[in-house]
Amino acid sequence: MSETPKTDHAYDGIEEYDNPLPGWWKWLFVATIVICPFYWMYYQTGQRTVASQFEGAMAENSRLKFQEIGDLQPDEVTLATYLQKENWVKFGKSVFATHCTSCHGAKGEGKVGPNLTDExxxxxxxxxxxxxxxEKGANNGAMPAWGHRLQMNEIVLVSxxxxxxxxxxxxxxxxAEGQEIPAWPEPPSDAVTEDATEDSGEAEPAEGA
Ligand code: HEC
Structure with missing residues (x-):
């Protein structure tokens, strides 16, 4: 120990050994610096960016989610049918919670946007x-258009x-704002029995669209 060279400073009589850093440590340090630009290029530019991986994962996620219902159309039969399917109404609720409550209130009771719970x-x-x-918005964007931000299935289900x-x-x-409107149509007769069960084979003919 005593042969280890010392640094040439001393503070209040306290001296310091001049121990070299271990070689493996130095090379590890060098390696992090060398790898850094490649790492950055790999994850922050080009095809494999974190953002594009996230988008890919989200697209895959909705593909899986919507696999069983296919592409819904915003027509009356489809809407009336899905109004009977509790778990898809719940999915619509989650879209509403994410995008709509800021203006329409947590339960649709209305804030900036009108009350959606009256007649x-x-x-x-x-x-x-x-x-x-x-999809298209209303009143010059006071109600924003969601057509380019939500998929059609999401629009149908939030509707x-x-x-x-x-x-x-x-x-x-x-x-209340606006006018009282006629009641929603009766659901198509075969939709009622399907109800919230959603077991795959059975649900197909009821989609109707
Ligand atoms: C930036 C605030 C805002 C957000 C966010 C918003 N809305 Fe609206 N919404 C409005 C306003 C304001 C109106 C009323 C427009 C008018 O006066 O013509 C409206 C109107 C509506 C209407 C028509 C109501 C009627 O009486 O005819 C529906 C349905 C609706 N919004 C649904 C939604 C849904 C679903 C979402 C989420 C995807 C959403 N809104 C997000 C502000 C908003």
Whole structure:
């Protein structure tokens, strides 16, 4: 030990050995610096960026999620049918929770946007009108258009959720705007029995669209 060279400074009589860093440590340090630009290029530029991997995963996720229902169309039969399918209404609820509650309230009771839980609507008379307003927006963007931000399946299912809010009349909601509209149509007769079960083979003929 005593032969180890010392650094040439001393503070209050305290001296310091001049031990070299271990070789493996130095090379590890050099390696991190050498790898760094390649790592950066791999993950931050080109095809494999974290963002594009995330997008890929999300696309795969919705492909799996929507596998069993295919591509829904925003027509009356489809909307009336899915209004009976509790678990897909719930999916619509999650879309609503993510994108819509800031303006329409946590339960659709209305904030900046109108109350969706009463019987009166400004732009809606039929079920497909709901999907249209959501896709295209209304009142010069006061109600934003979601057509380029949500997939059609998401638009259909959030429309179904909005339709399900009607008549829940959440207390303390915004006063009614627009006109009272006719009741939603009866669901197609074969949709009623399908209900929320969703077991794959059975559900197909009910989709109707
Ligand atoms: C930035 C605020 C905002 C967000 C976010 C928003 N809305 Fe709206 N929404 C509005 C406003 C404001 C109106 C009323 C437009 C008008 O006065 O013509 C409206 C109207 C509507 C209507 C028509 C109501 C009627 O009475 O005819 C529906 C349905 C609707 N929004 C659904 C949604 C859904 C579903 C989402 C989420 C995907 C959403 N909104 C997100 C502000 C918003």
């Amino acid at each position: 009166a609507f400004k732009h809606i008379r039929t079920l497909p009108d709901i999907a249209k307003v959501i 179904v959720y909005v339709a399900s809010l009607r008549g829940t009349n959440i207390e303390g909601g915004k006063p």
